[in-house]
Amino acid sequence: MAANTNGVEFRDYIRVVFSRAWWFAYVTLAMVAAAAYASFFIAQKHYVARNEIKVTEKYFGSLPKEIADTSNWMTRMRKVEQDAKRSVPAREIVLAAASAVGESPAEADIAAMVDSLKDNLKLEYLKEAGFVRLTYEAGDARLAAAVLSIFIQRTVEALVTMQVQELDMDVMTLSALRAKLAADVAAAERKLDQMKTVAPELKLSATTMALLRGSKDITTMPSTEQAVAVFLELQRDIITLDGHIADICQQIESVGKQVRGEAETVTARKRLETLPSVREATKRRDGLTLELTELLANSTAQHPMVKKLQAELRSIDMFLSQATTESTVEVIYEANQKRREMQIQLASFDSQLAGLRKRRLSLEENAEKWREKLDTMPSELRTVREATLEYEKKADTLSMITDKLVQAQIRRSLELEKVATYYQPQWDPTPVPDTYRSPRHSVFILLGLALGMIASVFVIYALEFADHSVKDQRDLRFYSKAAVLGVISDYNELKAVARRTPTARAAVVKRYLLAIAFVGLTAFVAWGIWTNWPAARKAPGLPPSLGLSAASNVQEAMRMYGASAADLQEYAGAPEQGVDVVPAIQVSGEPSPQPALSE
C-alpha cells in the first residue's frame, strides 16, 4: 500500500493483512501473555465472607399484614446498611473486627478498609428463600469474616432498636414529665401542711344565696369567693334597679308632657267638619245655593220654588248652628276625662319610683356592709384557699399523665414481645465461612486477546506507513513512470511452498491442524464469554440448612471453595477458631421507670 492514499485499492488492504499476519500474531500473543501474567501474578486474590439472615416470619398465616411483610425488613436492613457505611460507623466496625481477629492495622489500612466496606459489602435479598445474603470481599479472609460478623451483630441490634424506638421515646418523655409533676405536687402538699389550716368549705345553695343577699346581718363566715359573689350580686341588683328607675322616670316625663300638652277646648268647627250629618248638610246647602242662583237668574224672587229653596236653606243653617254648639260640649268633656286618667297614672309612677329608690338605698347599704366584711376578712384564708386549688389542679394532671405513661409502657412491652416472637432474625452463630475467589483469568486473557488484536492492527498499519519499499509492479509503475519489463516471483517463497506441501496428505494434515487450532480458539473465547456473562453466572444454591458453613475454620472453608495449596499454606498459621458472635437480641436501655401512684 502506498503511504499516501493515491492508488490504494482493496487488494492493498488484503496484501497488508496477509503480509503482516505474523505481526498480528506476535502482538496479540504478547498482549495475551501480558494479561495472563497480570492475572496469575499481579492481580490480587480475594476472600469473600458470606452469611445469610433469615428474615421471613416463623409463623405464617396468623400474623398481621405489617408483620408478615418481609420487604419491610429489607427496607430496614437497607437503612441499617446505609447507616453503617458512613465513615464513623464503618471505622468502628473495622476496628472492632481487627481487635476480634487480634490485629492492629495501620491507619492507612484502616482507611482503605473503610473505603472497601463502602464498596464491597453487599446485601442481596433472596425472595424465594426468604434470606438476606450478606457478602463482604477483602484481601484477608479472617478479617473479612470478622467484619461481616460484626456488621451482622450491629444490624440485628439496630433492627430491634428501630422497632421499639418510637415507643421508647414515648415512655421516656412521659416518665420525665411525670417525675416533674410529682415533684410539684409534693411541694404543694408540703406547703399546705405548713399552713395547717384549711378553709371551711361552704357550698351555698340558690336559696341561701338569696337569703344572704337580702340579709344585712352576716352571722356566718362565708369564703372570700362567696363573699365577693354576694357583693357582686348586690351590685348587679343595684344596677338593675337603676335601670328600672330610669325607665320609670322616662315614663313619668313623657306622661307629664302629654298631660301638659292636652288642650282645654277643641274648636267646634274643626269637630263639626268631622261629623257626617254636618258634612251632608253642608253639601246639601251648597247644592241648594247653586240651584237657587240658577233659578234667580231665570226667574224672579217671587217664584214659589225660590221661596221653597230659601226656606230649606234657612232650616239647614239653623241645623248647622245647633250642631256646632252640641259637639263642642261633648269634646271638652272627653278631653277632661283623658287628662284625669293620665294624672292618675302619673301618680302611680311616682309611687313606684319612690319604692325603687328606697330599695336601691337598702341594697346600697347592704353592699357597703359586704364590702366592709370583705375588707376585714383575714388574708391567710385567701392564701390557703388558693394553695388548695393549685394542689388539686396539679394532682389531676399528674394522674392523667400517669395513666398515659402506663399505657405507653404496656404498648412498649407488647411490641418487644412481638419482636421477640416474630421479628427475631435467624442466623448462624457458627464461624462465618469464607469463599476464596481467584482473579478471573479468562476475563484477563479475553481482554488481552481483544486489546492485542486491536493493538496489532495499529502496529501493522504503523509499520506499513513507515515502509517505503516497492511492493508490486503497480506500485512501481505508479511511482517511477517507467515501463516494467518483467516481474519475477520470489523463487525462495515458491520453493518453500513446494517444500511445505509435498503431498496431498500433508496438506490435509495441515488443514486439519489449522481447523483444530481455529475451533480450539473459538471454543476458548466462547467459554470465556459464557462463564463471564452476567446472566450465566448463577448464584450458588443455598445449603439445606441455615448453617451455610460446614466449615469450622478458614482453612476448611478455603478448601471447600477450591483454594489452591499455596493459598492454604499462606493461611496455615492462622488461628483455628473463627469469630464468635452472639446472635441473641439484647434490648438495650435501662428498665422503664415505674410510675409512683401514691396519690
Place this chain on the structure above:
Amino acid sequence: MTTFDTAFDQAVAKAVPASAQSAARQTGPRTPLEETFQTVERFEYDPTRLVVTASVVGEQYRTLKTNLSRFKETEGVGSFVFSSSMKGEGKTTAVLNTARAFARERDAKVAVVDCDFKRPGISQICRVEAKAGFEEVMTGAAELAHCGVYSKKDNFVVFAIKHRPEETHELLAAAATDRVIGQLEGLFDIILFDTSPVLSTTEPLVLGARTGGVVLVVRANSTQRESVLYAQGQLEQAGCRLLGLVLNARPSYVPRFWWLRKYDYFQDEYRYKAK
C-alpha cells in the same frame, strides 16, 4: 504417446526420444562460438543461486526476454546493461536467467559480461575457469577470445572476472570501453552486462551511455521507492537510456491456497516433482 493422441486428437507422425534429441545436439557440427571460445559441456551452476528453467520463474524470465527482444527487432538494440539502485537486488541472477531465456534459441549468439568489478559474481555462480579475466581484456592485456567460456548445453558465452582489480575507474576509460563493446557487438547478437549498483558506482552509467540501454532491477519489499527514483535521475543525468524496470523477488502476498486454484498455471508442478 497414447495420452497425447487422446488429448489432442491428432495423429503423431514421428516420436523422437529425448535422449536422441540431446545426442543429436551434442554430436552436431561445431558452431562459430565453439570454435572461437573455450568450450565446456555445461556450466556447473551454484545450486543455491540459480533458478529452475521450467517453472513459474522461468516463464517470467521468458516474458522479460520477449520484452527485451522487442528492442532488438524494432531498434536493433542488442546490448543491455543490468543494474540496480542498491546492492543485492538480484542483478546477477536476473542476467544469467535472461541469458538462458535468450539462449533457448539454437542460433542465438548470447554473451554475459561481468562488469561488476568490485563484487564479481558470475565466475562463482557459473564456476568457470578462463585463460584470462575480463579485466585483462579491458586493459588490453588479453584477447576477448581468451576470456569467454562457451557452454554447449546452455548455449551462451560468459565473460567472467578472474582477479578483482584494485582500481576500476581506469578500466572503463572511454576508448577501451568503446573498443571492447565494438568487439562484442561484432561477435554477439545479445550482450548482457552485469554491473554494480547505480547509486554506489559509476560503471553502469559509463556502460549505459555506450550500450543500448539500462535495465533497472528492483527487488520487491526491499528497494525503497526513493532509491528507484534517484537511480532514474542519475541515469538520465548520465545520458543513459532506461529501457525498463524488472521487479524481482515479488512475493505472493495472499496465501497460496487463496489464488492457487484460480490463477496459477503451474499449480500441479510441485506435486508432480514430489512424485
